[in-house]
Amino acid sequence: MEYSVTEIKVPVPWGHIAVKTWGNPDDPPIFCFHGILDNAGAFDRLIALLPKTFYYIAVDLPGHGRSSHFPAHLPVYTTNYILAYKALKEYFKLEKFTIMGHSYGGQIGFMYSQMYPQHVERLVLLDAIIPITVPTSWFIDHLKDKLEMHCEIESKLASRQPPTYTYAEALNRVQFSRNWGTICEDAAKCLLNRAIEPVGGSDGKFRFTIDQRLKNIINPTVDLRYVVEAYKTSPVCCPTLIILSKQSVLNKNFGRLxxxxxxxxxxxxxxxxxxxxxxxxELVAPLVEKFLLCKRHKL
Known part of the structure; x- marks a missing residue:
């Protein structure tokens, strides 16, 4: 059985959120949220291996892929993305759904599940737990650095034209210039298809559509102690699967949580x-499938 794949533009006050859906809208919905600087293409290869009895809604988060950027000139805060999650819920008229999120998308999904537990049926976190915390001793310097970096990015955007690349050069950047290690060519192509646009008047050149401010996201500036206490007060109540890679830094740093x-x-x-x-x-799909198809989770 082949998937029915549809592209949708979800209207929001700052423009639109681009969405790629897989399957039948009458089936149980799963929102798929990618990591920072990626896009909905990050789920193409995984969804192809998952049960076809669900409706997968793979999202280009604002500023990523084919989605509109957040309004210009101000820093981008993690909590802004809660508004995007809420807008998507309202557009698809869903009261209950599963969230599957990788990295940054999963971190926001974790927060959303704490804030709106009545709407989240299951939570799948792919190498993600919580937004990066900031020790109190770093608080002032951290915030100062973020604001200075924002001003630097604004200055560059005002004075320079975005760089252009051939398709091969752009593919090379997606495949090899990642913060967390390289990926195979097929995985890189899935991302690149939604990450670039042709440059008018050039001979086969492209530019990346990513919002440059995303290189300087400002998370809630809280320390790990605060996060642990907040989780005790407002836990994630739904069945939750957390898949971590053996090379992940999360394995070492989140024992307290x-x-x-x-x-x-x-x-x-x-x-x-x-x-x-x-x-x-192929390593992740069997774990996600078993979790999604399980009728009774031990709570």
Whole structure:
């Protein structure tokens, strides 16, 4: 059975959110949220291996892929993306849904599940747990650096033309210039298809559509102690699957938080790097499938 794949532009006050859907809208919905600087293409290879009994809604988050950027000139804050998640829920008229999020998309999904537990039926986190925390001793310097970096990005955008690349050069950047390790060519092509646009008047040149401010996202400036206490007060109540890659830094740095999790949270480790769900989806798909098809989770 082949998927029915549809492209949708979801209207929002700052423009639109581009969405790629897979399957039948009458089936149980799963929102798929990618990581920072990626796009909905990050799920192409994984969704192809998952059960066709769900309606997958793969999203280009604002500023990514084919989606509009957030309004210009101000820094982009993580909490802005909660508005995008809410807009998508309202557009598709959903009261219950599953969230599957990689990295940054999963971090926001975790926050959304704390804030709106009545809407999240299941949560799948792919090499993600929470937004990066900031020790209190770093707070002032961290915030100062973020604001200075924002001003620097604004200055560059005002004075320079965006660089252009051949398709091969752009593919090379997506495949090899990643913060968390390289990915295979097929995985890179899935991302690149939604990440570039042709440059008018040039001979086969492209530019990336990414909002440059995303290289300087400002997370809620809280430390790990605050996050742990907030989780105790407002836990994620739905069945949760957290898949971490064996090379992930999350394995080493989030012991205090994971000890707070209840019996509704299941951890799985897979071989690979931060992008294993896209790079080697055959390792991740069986774990996600088993979780999605399980009728009774131990809570």
């Amino acid at each position: 994971t000890k707070s999790f209840g019996k509704n949270v299941v951890f799985k480790l897979v071989d690979g790097n931060h992008d294993v769900h896209n790079d080697k989806p």
